[in-house]
Amino acid sequence: MDIININIINIFLFLYLEICYIIFLLYYNHIIKIIMESNMSDTIKTLLNLRSLRALSREMTLEQLEEALEKLQSVVAERQESEAEERAQLAEKQAKLEEFRQMMIDSGIAPEDLLDTMSATTVKTKQKRAPRPAKYKFQDHAGEEKTWTGQGRTPSALQAQLDAGKKLEEFLI
Structure with missing residues (x-):
């Protein structure tokens, strides 16, 4: 091998x-x-x-049993407190919702109206902005008249004229 x-x-x-x-x-x-x-x-x-x-x-010894009992009671008390807090928060939330529902009824607002306005505000359509008006007018290499908004890269025909010594202000519309 x-x-x-x-x-x-x-x-x-x-x-x-x-x-x-x-x-x-x-x-x-x-x-x-x-x-x-x-x-x-x-x-x-x-x-x-x-x-x-x-x-x-x-x-187990009696001391170990008592220690286990204390720890278990502590865990149970913590769990009872946390569940009581959760129930209180839920009750508070339900009370607020009921208050808002009653305010809507008193104001004559239907839940559908609220949902319609919320969906209308969350969905935004991006509108196309209007094109910028031309700022500069110049002639290209073929002799055709062209315009430029002043945004973006300078057109090559205009850049050639600027390099030849003309000023940008001369091309203003």
């Missing part, structure tokens, strides 16, 4: 090992995810089952 064939074999072997490693990592991550989900569901099952809690409590 020559050196080129050995190098090709080495490259294929390296690629094969890389692919195997990637497959291993993907499989490993999948297994870890399954274990984590399984552990989480087992934890939830244990917390919700009185017999499992009693069995777990036999393996």
Whole structure:
């Protein structure tokens, strides 16, 4: 076997090992995810089952049980506060919406009217601006009369006349 064939074999072997490693990592991550989900569901099952809690409590000291109880009560209190805040915000939003609805009814505005005005203001069509009027008049190389607005690049025929010594003001319309 020559050196080129050995190098090709080495490259294929390296690629094969890389692919195997990637497959291993993907499989490993999948297994870890399954274990984590399984552990989480087992934890939830244990917390919700009185017999499992009693069995777990036999393996813990009273101090550990009291510490776990304090932490669980703290987590429950935090969750109750956050859900109460969410309910209060939702109630406040509903009250404002009801207030706005009543104001619309009192003013004689139908919801469709409001939607029509909102959709009309959000959709803006870009209007084409009017073309600029010509500012300069000159003759091109063929002797034809041309105009230029003064915007953009100077036309070559006009630039040639400017280079010849004429002033731009001489071409004003």
